Amino acid sequence: QVQLVQSGAEVKKPGASVKVSCKASGYTFTSYDINWVRQATGHGLEWMGWMNPYGGNTDYSQKFQGRVTMTRDTSTSTAYMELHSLTSDDTAVYFCARGAPLIVYHMDVWGQGTTVTVSS
């Protein structure tokens, strides 16, 4: 079945970087965008950006421009999201989600989430 499986929880110190992976299976990886969305505890959903696995092109939310990098490895059908210069405000659950451009763009398959904790 179609699924996205993310890497495990991370604990990082302020100023460090974190790289989260998202492995796709059950569909052609290069045919759908991968979006990244985060959620701080008790808060709503915040879209960070998307990457097109076919060409590797990206579009990042202005909030994260210069601090986030989204890449992929097509040989393993894995997408990556790296966030730099972490602060405590980056403590959140990070989700990858497949972007489906049918009729209206929507996110139809989600990873299970990766908890990132930033603490000194």
Place this chain on the structure above:
Amino acid sequence: DIQMTQSPSSLSASVGDRVAITCRASQSIDNYLNWYQQKPGKAPRLLIYATSTLQGGVPSRFTGSGSGTDFTLTISSLQPEDFATYFCQQTYSSLWTFGQGTKVE
């Protein structure tokens, strides 16, 4: 950025109730509106896209309506598994944004 405002932020309902959640966009988004359900500790689940198209496997008691700036998610008869938080999302502009969520409890 297009701001999405949901109301109410939370609501109390009982099994069998008809529930309506509204979502208002800060500018017209045509029909570029999606709805997601999220349960505690879980990833969001797509319910409805393009305002009113039901995602496969989603029960027909969920319906979506609206256009332009005002949208509604309706649950015709609330079931025990429907107690969750619901988010709207616009994909009209290239900066996707979500509503703040509505908790159904």
